[in-house]
Structure formats: structure tokens, C-alpha cells
Amino acid sequence: MLLPPPPGAPRPSRRTLLRSALGAAALAPLAACSVPGARKDVPTGRAEIAAAVRDFWSGRRRTGKLDFVNYTQYIDADPADQSRHPTLEEFTRRTGIEITYQELIDDSASWFGKTQPLFASGEGIGHDLMVVGSDSYLTKYIELGYLAPLDHSRLPNFARHAGAAYKNSSFDPGNVYTVPWQSGMTGIGYDPAKVGRKITSWQDLRDPALRGKVGMWNDAVQMGNVALLAIGRDPETSTPEDWRRAADWLRGQRDAGMVRAYSTATYQSALQRGDLWASLVYSGDVYQANRSGSRLEFVIPEEGGLLWTDNLCLPVTAAGAVDALTYMDYAYRPEVAARITETVQFICPVPAARDVIVREAAAATGERRAALQALSTSPLVFPSESDQSRLRRMRVLERAEEKQWNALFEPIYQA
Amino acid sequence: MSRPPARRARRRPVAALAPYLMVLPGWLWLAAFFVAPVLVMLSLSLQTGDFIDGFRQTFHVGTYGDALATYHTQLVRSLLYGGAATVCCLLIGYPVAYWIAFRAGRHKSVYLFLLLLPFFVSFVIRTQSWNVVLADNGVVLGPLKHLGLLPGDFHVLATPYAVIGGLAYNFLPFMVLPVYVALERVDPRLLEAAADLYAGRAATFGRVVLPLSLPGVFAGVLLTFVPASADYVNAAILGGPSTTMIGNIIQTEYFTNLDYPGAAALSFLLMGTLLIAVFLYARALGTEDVLEVAAR
Amino acid sequence: MTTTATPSRTVRRRRAVRRGSGLRLWTWLVIGWLLLPIAVMILFGFNDTSGKVNFTWQGFTLTWYEHLFAIPNLTDALLNSLGIGLVVAVVATLLGTPIGMALGRYRFRGRGSVDLLLFAAIAAPEIALGAALLSLFIILGVPRGYGTVVVAHVAFCIPYVAITVRARMAGYDPTLEEAARDLGAGPWTAFRLVTLPMLLPGVVSGALLCFALSVDDYVITSFNAGRTVTFPLWVYSAARTGVPPQVNVMGTLIFAAGLLVAGANVLLARRRAG
Numbered sequence: 001m002l003l004p005p006p007p008g009a010p011r012p013s014r015r016t017l018l019r020s021a022l023g024a025a026a027l028a029p030l031a032a033c034s035v036p037g038a039r040k041d042v043p044t045g046r047a048e049i050a051a052a053v054r055d056f057w058s059g060r061r062r063t064g065k066l067d068f069v070n071y072t073q074y075i076d077a078d079p080a081d082q083s084r085h086p087t088l089e090e091f092t093r094r095t096g097i098e099i100t101y102q103e104l105i106d107d108s109a110s111w112f113g114k115t116q117p118l119f120a121s122g123e124g125i126g127h128d129l130m131v132v133g134s135d136s137y138l139t140k141y142i143e144l145g146y147l148a149p150l151d152h153s154r155l156p157n158f159a160r161h162a163g164a165a166y167k168n169s170s171f172d173p174g175n176v177y178t179v180p181w182q183s184g185m186t187g188i189g190y191d192p193a194k195v196g197r198k199i200t201s202w203q204d205l206r207d208p209a210l211r212g213k214v215g216m217w218n219d220a221v222q223m224g225n226v227a228l229l230a231i232g233r234d235p236e237t238s239t240p241e242d243w244r245r246a247a248d249w250l251r252g253q254r255d256a257g258m259v260r261a262y263s264t265a266t267y268q269s270a271l272q273r274g275d276l277w278a279s280l281v282y283s284g285d286v287y288q289a290n291r292s293g294s295r296l297e298f299v300i301p302e303e304g305g306l307l308w309t310d311n312l313c314l315p316v317t318a319a320g321a322v323d324a325l326t327y328m329d330y331a332y333r334p335e336v337a338a339r340i341t342e343t344v345q346f347i348c349p350v351p352a353a354r355d356v357i358v359r360e361a362a363a364a365t366g367e368r369r370a371a372l373q374a375l376s377t378s379p380l381v382f383p384s385e386s387d388q389s390r391l392r393r394m395r396v397l398e399r400a401e402e403k404q405w406n407a408l409f410e411p412i413y414q415a
Numbered sequence: 416m417s418r419p420p421a422r423r424a425r426r427r428p429v430a431a432l433a434p435y436l437m438v439l440p441g442w443l444w445l446a447a448f449f450v451a452p453v454l455v456m457l458s459l460s461l462q463t464g465d466f467i468d469g470f471r472q473t474f475h476v477g478t479y480g481d482a483l484a485t486y487h488t489q490l491v492r493s494l495l496y497g498g499a500a501t502v503c504c505l506l507i508g509y510p511v512a513y514w515i516a517f518r519a520g521r522h523k524s525v526y527l528f529l530l531l532l533p534f535f536v537s538f539v540i541r542t543q544s545w546n547v548v549l550a551d552n553g554v555v556l557g558p559l560k561h562l563g564l565l566p567g568d569f570h571v572l573a574t575p576y577a578v579i580g581g582l583a584y585n586f587l588p589f590m591v592l593p594v595y596v597a598l599e600r601v602d603p604r605l606l607e608a609a610a611d612l613y614a615g616r617a618a619t620f621g622r623v624v625l626p627l628s629l630p631g632v633f634a635g636v637l638l639t640f641v642p643a644s645a646d647y648v649n650a651a652i653l654g655g656p657s658t659t660m661i662g663n664i665i666q667t668e669y670f671t672n673l674d675y676p677g678a679a680a681l682s683f684l685l686m687g688t689l690l691i692a693v694f695l696y697a698r699a700l701g702t703e704d705v706l707e708v709a710a711r
Numbered sequence: 712m713t714t715t716a717t718p719s720r721t722v723r724r725r726r727a728v729r730r731g732s733g734l735r736l737w738t739w740l741v742i743g744w745l746l747l748p749i750a751v752m753i754l755f756g757f758n759d760t761s762g763k764v765n766f767t768w769q770g771f772t773l774t775w776y777e778h779l780f781a782i783p784n785l786t787d788a789l790l791n792s793l794g795i796g797l798v799v800a801v802v803a804t805l806l807g808t809p810i811g812m813a814l815g816r817y818r819f820r821g822r823g824s825v826d827l828l829l830f831a832a833i834a835a836p837e838i839a840l841g842a843a844l845l846s847l848f849i850i851l852g853v854p855r856g857y858g859t860v861v862v863a864h865v866a867f868c869i870p871y872v873a874i875t876v877r878a879r880m881a882g883y884d885p886t887l888e889e890a891a892r893d894l895g896a897g898p899w900t901a902f903r904l905v906t907l908p909m910l911l912p913g914v915v916s917g918a919l920l921c922f923a924l925s926v927d928d929y930v931i932t933s934f935n936a937g938r939t940v941t942f943p944l945w946v947y948s949a950a951r952t953g954v955p956p957q958v959n960v961m962g963t964l965i966f967a968a969g970l971l972v973a974g975a976n977v978l979l980a981r982r983r984a985g
Contacts, residue, residue: 072948082955083782102784104940106948113670114845114934116466121849126938140673144467212568218651218663220671259656261573266546266652272767273550275572292760293767399467406672414489414659414667434817437809438825441869444806448866449832452843455850459843511741514734526738527916532969533745534923536752536962537943540954544748547755587745588923592916596878599912634878637833638871645836648929665838675842682839689834 042145049176053149057321065098066323069127071310072103074182076343087336094330097323105130107264108137119146124317129324131181134171134309135221136397138178141313143399147177148314154325155179157332165388166309166349170236171396178311179328182340183347185383185391186222186306188299189271189281189289199278202230202301206253214258215267215279216250220409222306223250225394226280227409229304235395240404247408254412262413271296283380287345298380300390307391309349342372345381354382460679470676478680486664486681493661493685494692496575497644500582504590504639505632507583512591512631513624516598517606527595530588542581542652546572573655581649589638597631598624636696641689661685749966756959775956779964782957785945789961792926792942795857799864800922806865807872808914812906814873815880829870840867841934848935855937863935864925871924872917879913 043052068088078084088099105111111132118125132138141147152159158179166180190199195210205214217223225235227246238246253259260276261267268285270276272294286298312331314324330336337350338357348354354376361372379387397405460478462470483490515526533541549555551570559565571577601624609619647662661681668678759772780786810829814822844863848855887909891901929943936944946958 081778081781083784102938102940103948104938104944109670110933113673113842116673117845117849123849123852140467212570218667254656261655263651263654266543269543269546270572273547273553275546275551275570293769399465410667413656414664415657434813434819434822437813441806441810441873442825442828445828445832445866445869448844448847448862449835449840450828452840452847453831453835455846456839456843459846507741510734511738514738518734519738526742527919528969528972529742530745531919531923532966533749534927535965535969536749537946537958538927538929539943539946540752540958540962541748543954544751547751548747584745584748587741588920592920593875593878596875596913596916600879631878634874637830638874641834645834647838662836662838665836669838669842678842679839682836685836686831686834690830693830 042143043149049149049174053151056148056316057151060322062097062322062326063320064096064323065100066129066320066327067100067102067127068129068324068327069102069104069125070131071105074103074131074310074344075101076340087331087339090336091327091330095323095326097320097326099327102127108133108135112137112140116144119144119315119317122317125315127315128318128320129312129314129327131310132178132313134169134311134394136402138171138311138313139396142172142177146316148316148318148321149176150179150314150328151325155329155332157329161332161334161337161350161352163349163351165307169309170393171309172311178313179332180309180349181312181331182344183307183309183349185283185298185300185347185380186226186280186308187283188278188301189286189296190278190299191271191274191294191296193295194274194277199297199299200302202226202303204301205230205278206256206258208256208258210277211257212260213275213277214253214260215270215276216253216259216262216413217264217267217280218262218413219264220406220413221394222280223413224405224409225306225392228395229301229306229392232303234304234392235306236393238395240401243405243408247412250409250412254415284344284346287378287380300387302390304390304392307347307393341381342375345375345378347381347383351382456679456682459675460683462676464676466673466675475676478676479684482677482680482684486661489659489661489664490684490688492659493644494688496579496582496650496658496660497640497646498692499579500586500643501590501636501640503579503583504587505636508587508590508635509594509628509632512594512598515591516595516601517603523599527592530591534588538585538648539652542585542648545577545581545584545653549577572653573658575655575658577653577655578650578658578660581653582643582646585646585649586639586643589642590635593634593638594628594631597628597634601627633697637693640692644689645685749962752959753963753966756956756963758956758959760956775960779957779960782955784940785942785955785957785961788940788942788945791857791939795860795864795941796922796926798861799868799925800918802861803865803868803921804872804914804918807869807917808876808910810869811873811876811913811917812880812910815877816885829873832867832870833874837867837928837930841931844931845934855935856939859935859937860932860939860941863931864921864928867928867931868921868924871920872914875917875920876910876913879910 043049075085076087078086085101088101091097092099115125132141152175158175162179166183168174172178188199188202188205192198194213204210205216224243224246227250228235228238228242231242231245231249233242233246261270267276267279267281268289271279271281271285272289272292281298283298286296289296312328314321318324331340332350334350334352334356337348338353338360341348341353342357357372357376361369361376364372375381383391395405458472459470461472461474461476463473463475463478464470511530515523519526547553549571550557551572552560556565556569556571560567560569571580605623605627606619609623614622644660645662647660647666650658650660650663662685665678665681665685668674668681755768756775757771757773758768759770759774760767810825813819814825841863844859844866845855848859853859888901888905891905892898896904927943928941929947932941933944933947942961946954949955949958
């Protein structure tokens, strides 16, 4: 109607609001489609696993195509052209398998959140090979039956070259579903010029001299495990009582005004700018920062540092499973591992890669020689025996435990 | 302001249908891609279970109570930060919109374009940039500290002020645009008439311009307050130890804890709270008919 | 219209000299504030950084401009974003403008619920909406990608267009269009000659807003993009280890293109003004 309403016409809004609300309520049962349970029977025991491997791999053939999804900048890159990944190109040359390589994973939580519905619907994620951290999400992928069991008869290089510390871990005993991609440490990164002394212990993160200059993370898994180390417990054997004490330790640090921010998004830049003097860091962070001109130091505190591992695994829906397995084995060739390590600078799960780098350094000249030499002696990439002995693995949480864990540690950084 | 009476009513069936035909296509789109997903979400918020055993519809309203009991601090904080950012936007943005509408002459579109330019730079980069600009010893604070105008341990980042400032920065164009649109519509001859009637500058503004711009202000407040309160990026990048907003919680519940019902319930609580806040705001403006204010 | 406006314009201009300067300064300060982080972005596009981290100044270089398209994934992401933004702006404007007009102009049954719908669409937290849309697409068996991103973006853009246009319609005098009809104009002609020009600024700012919102959206896109990567998606995941300087350069070039468009607009307006 073109006629404007007479003044004082009934106002529809409140009634409409009520009506809409009622309408929505009436519709709700329609949409009350329950989210189906996702639990699968996961094989246990040697025989069952062997059967599952047979079931999965029988009749599978090479497709000549491989879709690989990874974290950002987590593979070798041609220094002149960052978009080219020489080891991937070489793989294609050797095997004829075309690779689609994408870096779509930001962190394991959001990647799980995005992929879980796709797995649950049976639709699959379209990738044949993905990298998953050794955290509770890996346990979920396994528990939910989203990962394919690996056929180790086709992974000779893994058997020959993988370091003992990277085989048979507590999060995947027997490497049934995963092989390590890169490992790293969580410890303390700090700017010696600002702090004015050496940091040696987790307790230094409660030193009043650093009040308001300490960076911690909004990540319950890392925070909880670190705090357990700080109170002198090995996370893998810790009890819920230990967790409570660890949370108290973090709360004490927080209430003393030590922490500037709980953020995984900003600690790197803040540390480099000097807004943070000391922070939780990954080992690779400090290397990267120093390459860009900072003078930070990384320390594995005397109470121990955390060792974590990112892993290669196959979604159960992978069409190119054989191709993916071929790549997995290829990645364990020492010369391939060496080249990836050269770019990403995390702990290499292939000890023999160090020999390759030493050989290459001897053959190289000038800057490249120096860089390779530094790499082969870097304690961040090839940690010494004594460093290794101070590294602890993260606690693998059962589902019920995880609730308890989160309820303890989340409120600290979510206040 | 009263509407001019319509001179002649053209009552034709087509005309009576006109508003429905105009609304229909967009309405259908929203029904399919907004209402339907929201119903899915509503249904989810009433389910119980976990993602491994599945979620089953039990009409468990208790989730809402639990969520509110656990996270009311963050909910209230979100409204406070969102409100503060909105007030900042209004105080900063209104004069800008006013100047562009009345004084920028034929360059109006240029200025509007300048205001929109930040959107072309990804918000992650923009927000991160503030970390560089406002660093404790950066280009702004460094010199001030050097001159002794600020104490050495003074910092803006990692405080509530940084979060509110970041929100205001990110949502300012949402305030300026609608206010500008409303002001631009004001007939300049009205201002001259007011001046001719010996109204002072203040009176002209208070009695003529401001009332005419209120619909734009209302729309601007809506467009600023709502997304600012629901934001989580600014708190994540610029915040400190106690600046967690409800958006951050929803993100954690959804992604990290995989508590879909909890996350959905929190989302509805947030929407509901915002709805109530906007109703109260409209009531304070002196109108009872909230959602039509902007249309008047 | 123009002839009657001429004398008043000179009056206004004289007054503007006296009163406008403070507000002009304020406007420029605000624009400066808005553009400051962009200045930082531009600066760091020239940063001679060697690592992945681009936070501290290392010296001047043009190398990132030379190697602008060295990261094909990033280039594709940028093109995706611009394309999606364009389609979204057009579709959302076509759908949202009539809603805004209807709300601004007619009183009809159900008007309140349309209002409520628009408000709720703006008030819904992006993360919940993104997740809910994903569930819906999965239930319907729609593969995610370019199309679903467009669909999702259009859905959250419609209310913004509608509200902007409605604000423009407020106080619209329906007698103007009727007068045109009385003078023999058909409904379409009356719309084109009377209503549309009055509405155009609202429609244009609505469309601009859509484009900007779409190009900038991260949260909803991240749920519904499938394997399509947009610019914010790429940048966000790169931010974990450090945003490469090419991102700064692309931001700078988009910004420069914007300035060019604005500059051309000024020149055009000048020429038209004679």
C-alpha cells in the first residue's frame, strides 16, 4: 500500500517478535536432527591391526595423483621462488605421481573442527595426506577411525632411517597410523639484553623482575604440560592432583601480574619488538626470529622441556592412499629429509640427514657452507644427548581426563 | 516530522503486493542460508552428548544456564567493550560524517572511499599493524617515553583500551556510512531556513540536523555495537591477560572443546543479549517501536 | 534543481570557510588514523627481511615487488577474493535494495518480522553462523567451494544493503514519485527518474560495503570455502609463521588502485563541473 499508516497505527513489532519466536520454537523439532555418533571400533592387538591393514590396502592401486595438505611454510622451498618445493618436484620426477600441495592447516583445533563434519558425513576431506600434531586431536582422529592403518611393508625407508626417539611413541604405539614429519621443542625464548641474566628454569617466568613482560599461550594442552614440568612432574605420568597443582602454579604467575598476554597469535612478534622479554616458544621460532635480526635465546629449562611431533597420516577416505604411502616413504630418504630440514629448521626425525648436511657443507663454499655448518651443529635441529634427556612428551589425554584438564587450565587464560 | 499526506491513493492489487514482491527474493535467500542454519544451531544447542557418541536431541535447556553461569563475566565484558567502542565510533565518526555530508562538496565520494580503504587490507594485517605502531618502545610511545612524558613501563597494548581502540578502529566505517547517508539527505535549505529564523549554530544543529540524522545514528550504532560485541580477533591480537570476550569463548568451545551444544547456546545467549541491549537503547531514545526506528 | 541550488551553494561555501576548518582537520585526522596501519603495511612491503618474519625493519628493498607473484597460491587467493567480492556485491545489492526500499516506504503486515530477520542476521556471531551453514551444506550434500562462499557472503551482506538503503529511504516523500506519475510517467520511468537517483548513494555505499565485507571476511569463509582459498584465508594461515612481504605488496597495490579510482573520480567531477 502506498498510503502511509495513520498516526497511532498498531505497532507490530512486539507481537511479531513473539510470533516469530513461537514459529521458531515450532520449527525446532523439525531441525532436531541429531548429530550421529562417530565412534568406530578401532582395532587393537597385533592380529586385529594386521587384519585392518590387509582390509584397507587390498586391491588399492596407484592413482598417479596425490593431494597433500600441510601447515603453512612447513616444507622445503626454493629460496629464489618460494612457491616451488624441490623435494616435491623431485618426487614427481621419480614416481610420475602428480602432487597437489596446499597449506591449509592453521592449527590442529580449527583443522579438526573443519574436517570432522566431513569425516562424519562419510564425504571425506579430499586430501590423501595430511599433517597432524601429536596432541589430543590425533587421538580423536584415531579413536574416531578417521585414519587409515599404515602398511609398513611399503615403508622401508621409515624402518631404516627413522630415529629411535621418533618411533613407537605413546600417542601412536607401533606407528600404526602415523609417521613423524617434524619434531620440535617447547621451551623459553628470551631476550638476554632485556632480561639481563640467563634464564634457566621455569621458575624464572615468575621472577618479579619480569613482571608484565612474560608471554604465555591460550592453549590448554601446551600450558598444562609446561606447568607440570614447572612443578617437577613428568606430564606422561602425572595425576589429576598434579594437574591441580600445575594450574595453581599458573594462577599464581597470573595473579602476580607476571603475564602480559596469553596468546599464540602474537608472542613471536611481541618478543622481537621487545614488548615481551621472555615467553613460551617453539624451538623454531627463535631460529626464525634471529634470522630476521633478533638476538633471542632458546632454553630448555632445567626442569625439562616439551618434545612434540607433527605427523604424516592418511585420511581413511584417501583416494590416492598408495600414492600417499609412497610419498611417506620418500620423505624418509636422508637427502630429502635434509633438504626439508634446511628450510623448516625443526628437529629432523631422520638422524642420517645430519650426515647428508655435513657432506653437503664440505662440498659447498661461502655463505651456503657456513649456513649448512651452522645447521648441522644447531642444538635446536639436532639436540644433544643431554638436551634430549631433558625433553618430555606431552600427556595423552583420555576423553574424560580431557574435560577435567580443560576445566583446570582454560579459565587461567580465558579470564 | 510528520509525513506529507498522500494526495491520492492508488489502490491497485499490484500495489498492495509490491512490498511483498520486493522483499521476497532477498527474504528467500535469508530463509535458506540464514534462518535454516540458525534453526540447525538452535536444535544443536538443546542436544546433549559429545562428538564421539553423538549428540541427541533432549531439549536440555540447562546448557544455557551452565553457559551463563560459567561465562557471564566474558559476556558482560563483551557488551561493555562493544558499547565503549560504539560510543567512541559515534564521537569520532559523527563529525566526520557531518563534514563530508555538508562541506566536502563534490569530493564526497572521495572521502567516503578513503574511509572504506582500510577494508581492502585484510583485518589481520590491519590489526597486527597496531602491534607495530603501539609497541612499548615503538614510533608513538618510544619518543614520548624518551622525553619523559610517559613512565618507562607504560603500555597501551595488552590492555582493555587497546581492545576497545582496535574495535573502534575496525568498525568506524560502519558508523560513518549510515550517519553520512542520513545527513546527506538533509535538505541544506532547511539549515538556511533555520539561520534565517535566527537560530544559532547550536540550535540549528540540535533542533534540525541532529533529529534528522537520528535514523542514521541508530543504524550506525546497530552496525557497530553488534559486530564489535561479537568480535574475537581484536581481543586475541591486542588484548592482555583479562580481556577475553565471549567470541573467544565461543571459538574455544566450538574448535577446541568440540562442545557444539555449548557453543551454540553461547551464540544464542549472545544474540539474545544483543537484542535486549538494542531494545533498551531504543527505549532510551524515546521510542517504543524498536526495529522501526531506523525506518522512520 | 541545480538552478535553484546555485545561490545557496555560494552562501554555503562562504560559511564553510569560517566554520568548516576545524571539522576538516578532524576528518583528516580520522582518515590519518584509519590509514596509519596501512602506512605500516606499505613500509614493510619494502623491508629487506631475510627470514619468514616481517616485523622488524631490516633495510629498503624492491625485491618483493619484483617477486610479487612468486607465490602462485597467494595470487590465486587474491583473484578468488576479488572475484567473489564482485559477484557478492552485485547479487547482494540486487536482493537487498528492494528490501530496504520496501521497508523504508511501505507499511505492510510482516514488516516487523523482516526487520527482526535483518537484525538477527547482523547480530548472529559469525563463528556460529559459519558452523551452522557448514552443517546445512553437509546435510544438503553441497560440496563446498567458490559457490558456497558466494552464497554465504550474500546472506550476510543482504542486511547491510537493506539497512543502508532503508536509511536512505527514510523520510522519502512518496508524493514525488506520484507527481511524476501524474505527469504521465510510467511506474518504471518514475522509478528510474525520481526514486533511483535519490536512492543511488545509498545503493552504491551498500554495494561498496558488500564488496569490502566479502573481501575481508575470514570466519564464515573458513568454514565454507572447501578447497577454495581466499586472500584472508591465506594470510591468516601464513600469520602462524610470518606473513611474507608479498602480502604487504599486494595490500599496497590494492590500496594504490583504490587511490587511483578515487583520483580519477575527482578529475572526472572537475571536468564535469567545467
